[in-house]
Amino acid sequence: MTTQFGDLLKHWREARKLSQLDLGLSANVSARHISFLETGRARPSRAMVLNLGGVLEVPRGSRNMMLNAAGFAPSYRTRAMDEAEMGPIASALDWMLERHMPYPAMVLDRRWTIVRANAMATMMLGQLGLSADANLVEALLDEAGLPALIENWQEVAQHLIHRLRAEAAHLGGDPWLEEMATKLSACVDAAAPGPGTGSEAVIPTRYRLGDVTLSFFSTISQFSTAEDIALADWKIEHLFPADEATRKMVTELAHGLE
Template sequence: MHNTFGDTLKEWRGRRRMSQLDLGLAANVSARHISFLETGRSRPSRSMVRLLSESLEMPHGARNAFLGAAGFAPAYRKRDLDDTDMAHVRAAVDWTMERHDPFPAMALDRHWNVVKANRTGGLLLAGAGVAEGDSLLEAITDADRLQDVLVNWQEVAEHMIVRLRTESAHLGGDAFLDTTVERLEAALGPRIGNGDGPLPAIIPARYRVGEQVLSFFSTIAQFGSAEDIALSELRIELLFPSDDQTRAMLLSMVEHDA
């Protein structure tokens, strides 16, 4: 990665496919000033670096590097979820996942490592040989192991490729995510298109649990206005039943516990 502010600015502008004029309009400065910053004819203030990083929608970690390239101290910390000043956040994560039971829920970091899981989420992950602290991406690229658990592995893997590319692009490129895409593409081999028919509303993931097949779709929750690096990258994946059989089976767990 380039180590000068101007090179970093130009690199991120290219990643976002913005001209100097585009970025100038977004940041409310002239394209000429953007040019001077990139060539080193002008030096940015700390507030200008922050403004440009916001206009370029940089992830928080990249914003720290951007500040450093301009000679300024980092603005964002990376706290552990167990830190004292994260107590309210930790409580919100626990509250959300506990109340989602008996439907599965898990908290994931930017590389899909499982930070936390609720009871049902933990049981579902255990069936795939995954525990808290493990990477879901490592599991999904192991086709030989996962195809016994994830009935429609190929369909899910194709969807994952698109999702991971989108996530990597947002981050300005992520070697781990890009490598996972390459591994998935190699595992899938040559693919044939889906034809001209309409695509389904959702692509559920169908897990084999004993003699049953449970089918889920997911929604993702993230923290708004997060100024911590780790927190800005944390997401809670909430799984919902995509058929009546799955819903009935999970709800029966509540009745059994009662």
């Protein structure tokens, strides 16, 4: 007879495509002990739960669930950004966003809602008809809104579908991300060329703002040692001009924000 902890452990092991032997070797325990934990024949210590959660790269909120299932108090929580210990984090975010000017940059949470944005990103969002705290995935599902302003929408949507599914898989299955990927798939032309042709080094997103087209590619940063539940899922996305015309236009626009 399995326990709730055993079910959770097996779920995450299978989600990471590891055998009991693979997990045991990585966690420095025997495959037999992993089997006993999954079937309920053995009970884990708190240290063992945290060890296995770390090896399996279980998100912090789900590690709390594993701890609770094993009879232990949670280890992780979500902190408000105005708490004293979050001061250095808030300063780092502000530094990254502001130093990226005149180019757009924003902080996104686990479900792609904008948490923070610099002045250029805020201005662009307004021009695209979005608020500074918009959910980008939901905006991309409004066919009369943002997709109509992206010239290479089919390419962008197909890349986003892959990204959403990859993020959902890393989280051990996120129903919302999976649902959004399915909805986006229904919006994509099946006959359109898919990603992976290798014709470009990166696929930029080309936004049409009136008579002007701005072309950007992006990089994503995350906090590598975050223990806060929300902070571990945040992404800092920096947009860079994909051509000289975009660079010049954004630089000119930034002068109006000073």
